[in-house]
C-alpha cells in the first residue's frame with residue numbers, strides 16, 4: 001500500500017482557500033472566538049467648532065420656594081367657623097374670647113385667644129385655620145375649651 005503525497009498544486013489550493021477564508025473573517029468574530037470582548041466603536045472626537053450644550057437652568061418661577069405651612073394656612077380663604085356649628089358649640093367656641101362664659105369654662109383666663117393658641121395656624125392674621133376645626137377658619141380673637149398656650 002502506498003500513501004499518496006499531495007503534490008504542490010494541492011498545497012497551493014489549500015493555502016489559497018485558507019488565505020481567502022482568513023481574509024473574510026471579521027476581527028470581531030475572531031476576538032469573540034477567543035473569549036475577548038470586541039473594543040467599542042470609537043466615538044467621534046468633539047469638534048472645536050461645536051459648542052458644548054448649555055445646562056438647563058429652571059426659570060425663576062419654577063424654583064420659587066413653597067410657602068411655610070403657617071403662611072399657607074393664613075392665605076387659605078376658609079369659611080369662617082360659626083358659633084352655632086355643633087362641634088364649635090360642644091367645645092365652647094366663641095369668636096370673641098371676652099364673651100367666654102367663665103362659669104361654664106373656668107379654665108379660661110383673660111388674655112387667652114386663638115391668636116396665642118398653639119393650634120392656631122393663622123399667624124398674625126385676624127383669622128386662620130385651626131386643627132380642631134378642619135376646613136374652617138377661626139377668629140384670632142376667638143377661644144374654645146381646647147385652648148393650649150403657644151410655647152414661648
Ligand code: SF4
Pocket residue numbers: 093113114115117118119120130131132133138142143144145146147148
Ligand atoms: S383650639 Fe385654639 S385656635 Fe382652635 S378654636 Fe380653640 S382656642 Fe382657637
